[in-house]
């Protein structure tokens with residue numbers, strides 16, 4: 001089943017047409033990558049998927065119903081978001097992970113959450129201000145999955161991390177998909193990361209979807225001349 005379906009989605013910000021006629025089906029229990037240069041509309045597209053923004057025109061479905069027919073708090077419980085920089089609040093790792101679960105009145109096994117995100121249970125009482133960036137990002141993921149979402153949206157979640165922490169987050173995301181059947185939409189501008197993590201990918205350039213398919217196929221047989229220029233580092237939106 002497709003978890004999201006977009007038909008001819010446009011988004012205008014001020015006088016800029018940020019997304020231009022995007023159509024896309026996002027399959028369940030897979031990692032779908034949104035790849036593209038800076039300013040191409042990746043974050044803008046991701047934000048539509050849990051109603052942080054609304055399309056200017058076009059149709060966007062979540063689980064077969066128009067996304068705006070879903071109540072925002074319920075939708076955001078099912079569709080979690082992990083941002084580029086870990087956004088933790090003051091307090092301990094435990095406080096952060098319990099936060100959403102308490103709001104939604106969900107009982108969780110907090111040690112199991114820590115195990116899923118590959119953090120030592122002894123970290124539960126650590127103040128979040130003392131965490132490394134990689135540890136903080138794992139806590140962000142843990143906080144998102146604590147409310148048992150169906151979907152995780154990840155916006156360049158490794159951009160502040162070193163190669164080791166990057167690989168840890170990537171394998172954690174893969175594990176969540178394989179073990180829990182989560183659906184992930186993973187934004188990156190890194191071609192190698194898209195190859196490592198993606199089951200399929202779309203490439204966005206200047207607000208338009210220019211490629212779609214299995215990652216290897218999209219990158220080896222691009223259909224749009226701009227894709228090759230993007231891959232060679234010769235194309236930006238700036």
Ligand SMILES: Nc1ncnc2c1ncn2[C@@H]1O[C@H](COP(=O)(O)OP(=O)(O)OP(=O)(O)O)[C@@H](O)[C@H]1O
Nearest residue numbers: 013014016018037038039040041042043044045189
């Ligand atoms: N609130 C806004 N008002 C006007 N323009 C905006 C606004 N938000 C985004 N844009 C423009 O929309 C375009 C797409 O932005 P977006 O943040 O989606 O790109 P991106 O692909 O995520 O880039 P990056 O890789 O740098 O994060 C950019 O040209 C940006 O300047």
Ligand SMILES: [Mg+2]
Nearest residue numbers: 042043044155
């Ligand atoms: Mg972005």
